[in-house]
Amino acid sequence: MNIVFSITYKGNKDAIQRSIKNFETQGKKFDDRNRNAIKLFNIDGNVVNIKSFKIPNIINRVAYKFIRSSKAQRSFEYAHKLLEKQIHTPLPIAYFEEKSGFTFGRSYYVSEHLDCDLTYRDLIDNSPYAGNEDILAAFARFTYELHKKEIYFLDHSPGNTLIKIKEDGYEFYLVDLNRMKFGSMDFKTRMKNFERLSKIESQVKIMATAYATASGEDSDLVFGAMWEGIQGFQERFHKKQNFKKKLKFWKKEKTA
Template sequence: MRENFVIAPKYSHLAETLKGVLHNFSEKGNYVAQGERNIIKMVQLKGTSFNIKAFKQPNLFQALVYQFIRKSKAKRSFEYASKLIGLGVKTPFPVAYLEVFSFGLRQSFYISEHINYDFDFRELIHNPQFQKRTEILRQFTQFTFKLHENGINFLDHSPGNTLIVEEENDKYDFFLIDLNRMRFECLDFEQRMHNFRRLWPSKTMVKIMAHEYAQLYGKSFEETYSLMLKHSRAFQKKINSKKLRRRK
């Protein structure tokens, strides 16, 4: 069995302590999320809170791919977070990751700083009367435009993956999470509009975001709105069709 543990210099003094937590993951920390694929726990060490994401154990084929061909989700999360911060994009600070190999990847963990956020993007979808909703959507669109201008194609740009912190004077900070599916590339206008599809916005939300993005990009509102709505509706139709097939 072989391990690969990488930690940010900022937290090198906690290396052995964090490795101990990971080696006893089932007994340490408090659950934040416990899904079918991944588990997230929070631990506190010396006054600092950390989130630990344990990725689902891959099957044998995937395990070999992750050892010899493709980077693990934990490693990608750490590297992508570091790159985002370097580009001035907010995400919980990447602390460390651990990979355990034995005839392929057997276990992997990603550790980041815990942030106290006020709400996530889902709140804007489920509550049309959410306070200052229009202004938040405008600033979120500016944030997404910044991603695109920096060549960041966040493939999981979905409602639960943007945490929002309210600052003073009606300003909002946006933090990306769940980072392992991302490409760094130049995006054309079609790709930019396609990137909004997973957010599941209503027509009203699309209008607000399209108006803001059109001004930032220098396109007409009509063209921006039409393309953003087209991709959003196509995605929603696809997901609803899958749900219908499962029920049948």
């Protein structure tokens, strides 16, 4: 097991390692996912969030062993980069990697658990916050701040931004960090970063207006580019879902 702790973590490292060892049988399940699992552990009175990444396919087992950084390592390193750039994310604690011979097994990313008031999804779903103009506008300004600091969050989707409501505004925390790029972005790329968020036109207009005000760009141009990207994404998404349904039906017919 390859183990790397953050130099800023002063807590109980032995307890963290025991939590990894007993991940399958202990801890409180936080999120049911097909690919990865998240559990919460109480370590000396503090709640720790541990994400277990599934064993990769055979090609990535070799790649993660010799060529690429694992998802856990990237999550850990990107969390530190975000904090250096003064972007909020739950504090990184450690990452663990199972390595054996020429292959790679499971990996784990450990961070402090954050209790938030809502996620971005609550802004677009049926919740008391749905369509909240103040928070949507603040989120758009936050996204512009990411772009200004040359952070391209590839998984900028409804479940990956946690929101805390403060007396003087809102704090946004990024999670699920293993897919990011860093560097300057052109206008088209920045607008594309909104494509997986809301598909409700009125909400997109609120975000476009706020982003344009923050960036100094034309609001009609910003909205047009945002909306075009969202529609393109929705079209690709539905084509993919229809293909999966047809494939599933074909498999059932074949085995019947």
